[in-house]
Amino acid sequence: MFRITKTFENPVTYIFRIEGKITDNGLTDWADEINKFKTVSGRQVILDFSHLFFITPEAVEVLLNNMTENLYILNCSTEIRNRFHSSGLGGRMLE
Numbered sequence: 001m002f003r004i005t006k007t008f009e010n011p012v013t014y015i016f017r018i019e020g021k022i023t024d025n026g027l028t029d030w031a032d033e034i035n036k037f038k039t040v041s042g043r044q045v046i047l048d049f050s051h052l053f054f055i056t057p058e059a060v061e062v063l064l065n066n067m068t069e070n071l072y073i074l075n076c077s078t079e080i081r082n083r084f085h086s087s088g089l090g091g092r093m094l095e
Helices: 024-039 057-065 078-086
Strands: 002-009 013-022 044-055 071-074
Touching: 002 024, 013 024, 024 057, 044 078, 057 078
Parallel strands: 013 044, 044 071
Antiparallel strands: 002 013
16 A cells, blocks of 8 residues: 655645555556646646655556656655666656
8 A cells, every 4th residue: 555645835846755555456546646646737746755665567657657747756765766767757756
């Protein structure tokens, strides 16, 4: 299971911490949560993956297919960072 918590907000940025693990069993919930970020306009949305310890390739694909210009990735473990880079998300990562 995973959890998403808003950890920061100001007039130009939201930061959400992603915790736990994202498996195929939670894929529908993951897709629903990621789709919510599509409605955010006028602010950057940063997804902080520092507390995520596993993500399936299918969950990465959901993220990839739902990326918007204002959505960024932050604080990934080495394994998750490598998975994101190999999926084409390297340009959306803040390091």
